[in-house]
Amino acid sequence: MKKMLTPIAFAIALAGCQTTTENNNTDISVAAEKAMQNNPFFHEYDTPFGIAPFEKIKNAHYLPAFDKGIKENKAEILAIANSPIKPTFENTIEAMEKSGVLLNKVSNVFYGLTGSMSSDEIREISKILSPKLSALTDDILLNEKLFKRVKAVYDHKEALTLRVDQKTLLEITYKNFVRGGANLTEKSKNELRELNQKISKLSLKFGENLLAETNNFELVIDKKSDLAGLPDDIIAAAAQTAKERGHDGKWVFTTHRPSKNPFLTYAKNRDLRKAVYNGYTHRGDNNNEFDNKKFASEIASLRFQRAQVLGYKTHADYVLENATAKTPQNVFKLLDQVWPAALAKAKVEAADMQKMIDAEGGNFKLAAWDWWYYAEKIRKDRYDLDAAEAKPYFSLEGTLQGIFYTAEKLWGVTFVERFDIPKYHEDVRTFEVFDKDGSSVGLYLTDHYVRESKRGGAWMSSFRKQYRMFGEDVQPIIYNVLNYPRPVGDTPTLLTFDQASTLFHEFGHAIQGLLSDGYYRSQTGTALPRDYVEYPSQVMENWMMEPEVLAKFAKHYKTGEVIPMSLINKIQAAGQFNQGFATTEYLAAALLDMNWHSLETDKLQDADKFEKSYLDKIGLIKEIAPRYRSTYFSHIFSGGYSSGYYGYIWSNIYDADTWEVFKEKGIFDQATAQGYRKHVLEPGGTEDPALMYKRFRGQDPKIEPLLKRRGLLNK
Structure with a gap:
């Protein structure tokens, strides 16, 4: 364990004010001025595409840039709030949207790298920043004068001539203030500030503990x-x-x-x-210094208290108000609709595995650590399919080229690798993206290999989003981060089927960020409700298993032989295999999330007992654990998915329904592809997603395609 400085000592070190002369204000001022001059965030980036000059950015640059950015943003907000001019959409709503340029600039880099380039220093900076940024948010949303101006514009919205995206921006801005406590009494506002600070700190600690447990x-x-x-x-x-x-x-x-x-x-x-x-x-559940049980319970309790202060029944009610699902009841309705069929199928799968164990003379009962092993044996026995048999055909480079081929066939976009672009790690690869008319779209970065500075999983985000609100067409800089094994010797990184599918999935997010076409930065790319944002990424997975696509990229890394149709047929035939397990472990986690955040009490729970009690109640078999147990459920306790992990299956409804159209019309049918681009990928969060989907599909999505795909329809 590396020794970490205290927040105060670390802040002083980062400020660049190191001197051997105590209390020498002149030396400190000179050092501070020099640090300001050398800070890349205080200057225009003189780089291709205006990407951050990563090689020049040091840890010492972050806190001064954040402090200056926060100071500037506060000044901008106060100027808007105290303006003597009658509030209008332009001088209030749009002015707020355009504020915080420096803060956004440094945030994009810092929080873009905290997941992939973490260190003791970075984590210490995060600790210092967390309360500062939480306080800034409260300062904005709890500013009475500012809210009065926002409300004045909102109350006269029917008389305004606004575009659809402007109406959405006004609606969301007003709701954010209300949801942020603008209508509260001064006493309640102070209580809300305190709760937000506590939640922010605990969430950060939860994530730190999980990273330590995983790496240890x-x-x-x-x-x-x-x-x-x-x-x-x-x-x-x-x-x-x-x-x-x-x-x-x-x-x-x-x-x-x-x-x-x-x-x-x-x-x-x-x-x-x-x-x-x-x-x-058992990560986070080892009764050691990294134990997360108490943090999960405290976060859930504080979130309930915050919901109560804001006038909501539960945290889930608060969160889902802005989601496509709208209410916890609607979420439980969907999950309860799928759970019985998934659990029943999982029990059949468990029985099949026990039969194999008994047939082999195994003198033991199937346990959770046996599931993956025997599932693979049954897959091989039943479908003559060994998952390892497909790996030689799914090299990382080949799969990436398959993704690029798919994107070009669908939307005409092409990817050209660049070697003159700054990057934050040697593993990063950079591609310039061109549209079908030859115009430059933006940059796409990949960071594929596992390393200890990365958190687990896979994700997409941006160092800069697309927007036009400053009178210029700003191009996006989008990146995907994954955790694949590095190549060893002359053998390239070979992917399992699931890993290759994940690459397609994350690119589905990336292409939405790249093809975004919006005016306001807060609305572009993946600025969507949690239960809709996974839809484009899930759709993208479908193309991977199409023979036409496989023929272009699934080639044996040694011989160059295209993956045989016989193997493709076996993979497709096994498509619904083990779906009882996959759906059940996912739904168990989604239901656990909803249960934590539907609590109607601030009483601290015993995390282990709380979890076990609920999982017993829904009948989860002991051979399966939730995909994420409470103590390492970072999505909901240190990420942005609280009351939202159900969103993957909610998005799956849109995905399965969409794929029905492509299968009917043709997987590269241009009318369908362009309609999908126009109504799903380009608009981002400019309008109600349900309306945008209906324009594309001509109807609301149906659940039957999802159940059929997972083999859960009653026959």
């Missing part, structure tokens, strides 16, 4: 016999990990997915599978 676990193997069943590339990657962690000549497996998943799938040693599984599912 390692299973060190020194006997080659314990590697039985594992593919060669996984063994080679484990040897490389061991070398990096100081166990040269041995093999190390971690709870990072590229290591954990194949180990649980192929390792014959049942005891070692149990060790890895328990290492993963």
Whole structure:
């Protein structure tokens, strides 16, 4: 464990005010001035596309830039609030939208890198920033004069001549103030500020603990016999990990997915599978310095208290007001509609695995750490499909080219790699994106390989969003971050089917950011409700398994042979295999999220008992754990998905319904593709997503295609 400075000491170090002369104000002023001059955030970026000059940005630059950005933003907001001129859409709503340029500039870089380039210093800066930014938000939303101006514009909205996106901006701005406590008494406003500060700090601590728990676990193997069943590339990657962690000549497996998943799938040693599984599912639940049980409970309690202050029944009611689902009742209605069929299918799958265990003479009952292993054995037995059989055809580079091929066929966009663009890590690759007319769209960055400075999972975000609100057409700078194993020797990184599908998924987010066509920065790209934003990414996954697409990229990394149709047929035939497990573990997590945030009490819960009680209530079988248990459910306790993890399956309804059209018209049908681009990808959050979808599809989405796809329809 590296020693970390206290927030005060660290802030002083970052300020660049190091001097051997105590209390020398002249030296401090000179040092501070020099730091200001050398801070890249205080100057226009002299780089291609105006991308951040990452090589010049040091940790010492962040806090001064944030402080200056916060100061400037406060001044801009106060100028709007105190203006003697009659409030209008332009001088109030639009002026607020255009404020905070420096703060946005530094935030895009800092928070873009906290997930992929984390360090003790970065985490310490986050701790310092969290209360400052929370306070700024409260200062804006609780400013009575400012809200009075916003309300004046809102109350006369019917008399204004506004575009659709402007009407949306006005509506959202007004609602944000109300939801942020603008109508509260001064006493309640102070209470709200305190709650927001506490939640912000606890959420940050939850994420720090999870990162530490994930990075600290390692299973060190020194006997080659314990590697039985594992593919060669996984063994080679484990040897490389061991070398990096100081166990040269041995093999190390971690709870990072590229290591954990194949180990649980192929390792014959049942005891070692149990060790890895328990290492993963007990993160944050080890009664040590990184235990997250109390933080999960405290965050849920504080969120309930905040909802009460704001006049909502629960935190879920508060969150879902702005979602496509609208109410917790609608969410539970969907989840309850799918849960029984998913659980029933999972029980059948468990019984099938127990039969195989018994047939092999195994003297044990199926346990959670056996599921992946026996699911793979049954898949191979039933469909003559070994997941490892497909990996040689899914190289990382080949899959990326398959994605580019798909995007070009659908929308005419092309990707040209650039080597003259600043990047924050040597793993990053940069592509300039061109539209069908040859015009430049923006930049697309990829960061594919696992490293300890990254949080787990995969995501998309932006260093700059597309917008036109300053009278110029600002191009987006979009990036995807994933966690794939590095290539070992001459062998390229080979992906499992699921990993290749994830690459397509994250690109689905990226293409929405790249093809965005909006005026206001807050509305472009993926600025959408949580239960709709996953829809474009999920649709993108569908193209990966189409023979026409596979023929373009799924080629054996050694021979160049295109993946055989016989193997494609087996993969497609197994498409609904193990969907009981996949749907059940996901729904269990979604329901757990909703249960935490539908609490109608501020009483602190015993996280383990609370979780077990609810999972027992819904009948989750012990052979399956929720995809995320409470103590490592970062989506909801340190991310933005509280009361929103259900959004993946809600978005799946739109995805499955959309794919019905493409399958009917043709997977590259231009009328459908352009309609999808116009009504789904380009508009971002400029209007109600349900209306935009209806314009594309001609009707509301139906749930039947989703149930059919997952094999959950009653036959």
